[in-house]
Amino acid sequence: GAAAFVDSILHEAVTCQENETIEIVAKRLITKNVNHIIVTDSDQKITGIVTSWDITKAIANGVRTLKEIIVRRVYTASPNEPLEVVAKRLAQHNISALPVIDETQKVLGIITSEDIAKLVGGNL
């Protein structure tokens, strides 16, 4: 397809802090109508990711605190990467979103498999 890059389809990320509860994070995912929330520190630097899948896992395993379900080893994307490259990354790791960060680990946004699938439908 046309040379499309991450920065043309990334959108604003929903974020949370480590000291919040699973219930608060669940409410934010629902209010914002998304499946992914990026965990950040007070400088907006990425420290992890939590998804509706992780909250489902907490229910499956009877886990109560947010810190227990935060995923720390996060695959990310840079704004200037081609979409083919990030689509391959999603597929390789069987994940549905990549936080977009700059060289200082600051969160710039997020790109999801839903965003990429929209391109196939000619939505841009």
Add this chain to the structure above:
Amino acid sequence: GAAAFVDSILHEAVTCQENETIEIVAKRLITKNVNHIIVTDSDQKITGIVTSWDITKAIANGVRTLKEIIVRRVYTASPNEPLEVVAKRLAQHNISALPVIDETQKVLGIITSEDIAKLVGGNL
């Protein structure tokens, strides 16, 4: 892109029955490593869908039974539809999966935005 149709990328759907619990459904989503489960009757006909987003919503709202979170008005796909058409349907309704059914409402499989995004990465 090449003329691709739903039947070339659909995969087996994880299913459940109406009388199961939220916890059992959560465990199945995690064990199968997916976000969508299709609710079927004893003839494998579709009666609804539940996703990890719905389970997150149950946490956010303190809801306890599966029947309360099953989504009944389900958007679906047919095996012979072009991928562009189903990608547009996903985007239009802001959803991440379409159960694939035949003319008798029998579940043949499922297609997700992750499956479609893989095509952009040249995975097929």
